[in-house]
Amino acid sequence: xxxxxxxxxRYGGVTSLDAMSLTFEQGTCGLIGPNGAxxxxxFNVLSGFVRPATxxxxxxxxxxxxxxxxxxxxxxxxxxxxxxxxIEELSVxxxxxxxxxxxxxxxxxxxxxxxxxxxxxxxxxxPETTVRTLGAGHRRLVEVARAVVGRPRLVLLDEPxxxxxxxxxxxxxxxIRGIPEHTGALAILVDHDMSLVSACCETTAVLDFGRxxxxxxxxxxxxxxxxxxxxxxxx
Amino acid sequence: xxxxxxxASPARISRRPTRPQLxxxxxxxxxxxxxxxxxxxxxxxxxxxxxxxxxxxxxxxLALGLLVGRVGLVSxxxxxxxxxxxxxxxxxxxxxxxxxxxxxxEAGLITMVAGLLIGLPALRLRGLYxxxxxxxxxxxxxxxxxxxxxxxxxxxxTGYNGxxxxxxxxxxxxxxxxxxxxxxxxxxxAILMFALVFAHIKTKPGRAWAAIRQSEPAxxxxxxxxxxxxxxxxALASFITxxxxxxxxxxxxxxxxxxxxxxxxxxxxxxxxxxxxxSLWGAVVAALLYQFLPALLNNWGVSADxxxxxxxxxxxQVLTTAPAGLADQVPKDLARLGRFLRGRLKPRSIxxxxxxxx
Numbered sequence: 048x049x050x051x052x053x054x055x056x057r058y059g060g061v062t063s064l065d066a067m068s069l070t071f072e073q074g075t076c077g078l079i080g081p082n083g084a085x086x087x088x089x090f091n092v093l094s095g096f097v098r099p100a101t102x103x104x105x106x107x108x109x110x111x112x113x114x115x116x117x118x119x120x121x122x123x124x125x126x127x128x129x130x131x132x133x134i135e136e137l138s139v140x141x142x143x144x145x146x147x148x149x150x151x152x153x154x155x156x157x158x159x160x161x162x163x164x165x166x167x168x169x170x171x172x173x174p175e176t177t178v179r180t181l182g183a184g185h186r187r188l189v190e191v192a193r194a195v196v197g198r199p200r201l202v203l204l205d206e207p208x209x210x211x212x213x214x215x216x217x218x219x220x221x222x223i224r225g226i227p228e229h230t231g232a233l234a235i236l237v238d239h240d241m242s243l244v245s246a247c248c249e250t251t252a253v254l255d256f257g258r259x260x261x262x263x264x265x266x267x268x269x270x271x272x273x274x275x276x277x278x279x280x281x282x
Numbered sequence: 283x284x285x286x287x288x289x290a291s292p293a294r295i296s297r298r299p300t301r302p303q304l305x306x307x308x309x310x311x312x313x314x315x316x317x318x319x320x321x322x323x324x325x326x327x328x329x330x331x332x333x334x335x336x337x338x339x340x341x342x343x344l345a346l347g348l349l350v351g352r353v354g355l356v357s358x359x360x361x362x363x364x365x366x367x368x369x370x371x372x373x374x375x376x377x378x379x380x381x382x383x384x385x386x387x388e389a390g391l392i393t394m395v396a397g398l399l400i401g402l403p404a405l406r407l408r409g410l411y412x413x414x415x416x417x418x419x420x421x422x423x424x425x426x427x428x429x430x431x432x433x434x435x436x437x438x439x440t441g442y443n444g445x446x447x448x449x450x451x452x453x454x455x456x457x458x459x460x461x462x463x464x465x466x467x468x469x470x471x472a473i474l475m476f477a478l479v480f481a482h483i484k485t486k487p488g489r490a491w492a493a494i495r496q497s498e499p500a501x502x503x504x505x506x507x508x509x510x511x512x513x514x515x516x517a518l519a520s521f522i523t524x525x526x527x528x529x530x531x532x533x534x535x536x537x538x539x540x541x542x543x544x545x546x547x548x549x550x551x552x553x554x555x556x557x558x559x560x561s562l563w564g565a566v567v568a569a570l571l572y573q574f575l576p577a578l579l580n581n582w583g584v585s586a587d588x589x590x591x592x593x594x595x596x597x598x599q600v601l602t603t604a605p606a607g608l609a610d611q612v613p614k615d616l617a618r619l620g621r622f623l624r625g626r627l628k629p630r631s632i633x634x635x636x637x638x639x640x
Binding site for chain 2: 135144
């Protein structure tokens with residue numbers, strides 16, 4: 048469970064997150080909102096790339112914000128990036144192993160854990176393939192494999208389906224839906240693709256201009272008048 | 283995608299080297315045996331000395347390539363780091379009777395500590411600013427070395443003997459007193475340093491460096507302590523350059539501070555980029571460009587100063603058309619040439635007629 052309380056982030060005069068208070072219970076939770084709503088900023092706070100002005104984040108009882116950024120991955124925070132960041136020079140296996148060797152787990156189970164994670168994402172290339180030779184869909188799956196390896200506690204997915212064709216998106220949705228059960232982690236999905244969010248998330252929160260405007264069961268949230276107004280800009 | 287899942291199963295991934303890998307290992311082994319045993323017999327002493335310098339500078343370009351290519355840190359102070367290594371080794375060789383390998387190890391470690399002291403504050407910067415800081419530090423070190431003079435066998439810590447005559451030479455290992463023997467010794471040391479880097483890039487630090495070079499946020503999100511791994515790269519590069527300095531001290535017998543001009547660091551970076559920073563072979567190509575090519579031109583009576591122009595053009599060419607350097611481009615071009623020649627030599631096939639397809 049992630050408890051966010053009064054989280055505020057300012058960049059100069061811009062308030063990117065405005066006293067956001069929200070609890071993510073379990074499973075896969077959606078986080079949506081128009082461009083500039085503060086979704087990625089929220090992820091950057093959780094990853095430690097952005098220091099909030101005020102507020103606290105408690106993750107499974109631990110004060111997340113007091114941890115150094117690289118230690119958070121060791122503790123169990125994983126993320127994917129809006130612009131995919133699979134390491135081109137390394138093989139699929141090494142991309143995933145890289146996360147495992149900096150996790151809490153020892154080297155004895157590394158090979159099996161890494162291959163498990165790769166298998167879980169259903170990447171249909173040999174693990175020793177260099178990422179440079181892969182297409183966008185495969186690279187996204189490599190990022191997801193990195194996010195699920197080594198007992199994660201919190202998996203942050205930042206627009207994982209951006210730029211993917213429909214067929215690959217539906218495969219990705221299937222993988223994302225399986226994350227909580229496979230890893231025991233809480234997953235938070237940020238995406239613009241409402242069909243992906245509806246397909247993956249039981250609950251969804253909506254941000255607009257840094258403020259939380261709705262949260263609850265996904266179907267109800269997507270019918271919410273405020274949410275429709277924020278997305279479509281209707282007065 | 284699910285249908286082909288078994289591809290990722292443990293049984294499918296083998297640890298045995300592939301055929302191309304085996305061929306590469308075999309070619310490397312044959313080449314090394316040739317360099318170690320045949321090459322000194324075939325060359326005049328002039329070229330033996332030159333190739334010893336190539337072995338020394340291949341370690342320097344190896345270290346610089348590690349920083350630039352693997353971690354993305356541009357250092358313009360490598361010649362000063364080399365000078366520190368040479369200084370430390372020379373001092374230890376004069377002051378003690380320790381075996382040579384131990385002196386090389388100590389020179390490497392002393393240089394590593396010096397490199398870390400430089401690296402600690404410098405690593406807070408990156409890109410152009412890091413390059414600038416390392417260049418200025420190199421300048422400062424050169425000034426210090428010029429002021430206090432290189433140890434040349436006199437007494438005391440700086441060990442300077444101002445008499446200009448009767449200066450004892452820096453000793454060599456007893457097993458490698460002659461020039462060809464010392465060349466072999468240098469190559470063996472270089473092989474060890476290449477193996478050290480190879481072991482790094484194929485394991486945990488190598489993966490961490492690859493992540494840092496491509497994206498620091500991705501590296502941090504993977505749990506990599508980027509500061510620590512950058513410092514590690516700096517330490518390793520300094521260690522290797524320090525060892526190279528130790529080998530250089532024995533190779534030249536006499537060290538002078540004018541032998542380590544600051545601007546040479548810039549030329550070193552240029553040849554390292556030309557050789558190729560993403561492959562270990564690039565370091566060898568870079569050292570050949572840096573030491574062998576000038577010696578060749580000198581032998582032919584052409585001024586080696588022309589090389590500065592050539593290196594300028596070379597770097598421009600590398601940065602615009604072949605970012606992986608000559609070590610990557612030449613094999614590709616040769617393969618292309620091979621395909622072209624095969625295409626030319628093959629007898630022209632007769633155009634198919636409707637009858638022939640019957």
